[in-house]
Amino acid sequence: MSRKAQTDSGETKRGLIASATEEFAEYGYEGASLRQICSKAGVTTGALYFFFDSKEDLFNSVVSPLMSELPAILATWIEHDIAVICDGTGEPTNVEELPDGLAELLEQYPLVPKIALSNRDNPVVKKYLDAKVAEIAESIESRMVKKDGKDSDGFSSRLLATMSADAFIDILASDDDHKAISRHLTEMSAFVRGGLEAALKK
Structure with missing residues (x-):
């Protein structure tokens, strides 16, 4: 050619x-x-x-450049909050700038978070989010068990992980500027820490 x-x-x-x-x-x-x-x-x-090959293949080509990166950014974000609450290390998240690499991704793929949010149950979107949500839930659960020594059915961990993922996508899908998105992510982080603290006190 x-x-x-x-x-x-x-x-x-x-x-x-x-x-x-x-x-x-x-x-x-x-x-x-x-x-x-x-x-x-x-x-x-x-x-x-x-x-x-198909409509799904085209959809995957649209969302995968961003969705292949977002769950890892979310996991890093949540992992920090887990460490703050469960391990007593580090300071609570309070960002004035977006997490590393996120601003560039949003500039390059501004419509993809909206597409992901409105197609959360699509198999293509689910494959990116669900595996990472399960990983986040497992991390939360293992830290909680280690800290309070009690076994659980994992409900609180899955709930926190799922809500965090959905909130993360919802925030990124807004038409807010980067400063407002950073503020909302910081607020989300506070809710996650609050949820972790509540779960540990049960």
């Missing part, structure tokens, strides 16, 4: 992803139209299927 053909091919794929991002943000996964996506991108449906 010539360099020009490769360039044209890359531009076509990027155009489809850009068009799909707008379509998924406006109509959600179920309501999005592949025909409309192709029309906005100025290509045929045949061109779309040259690059993507």
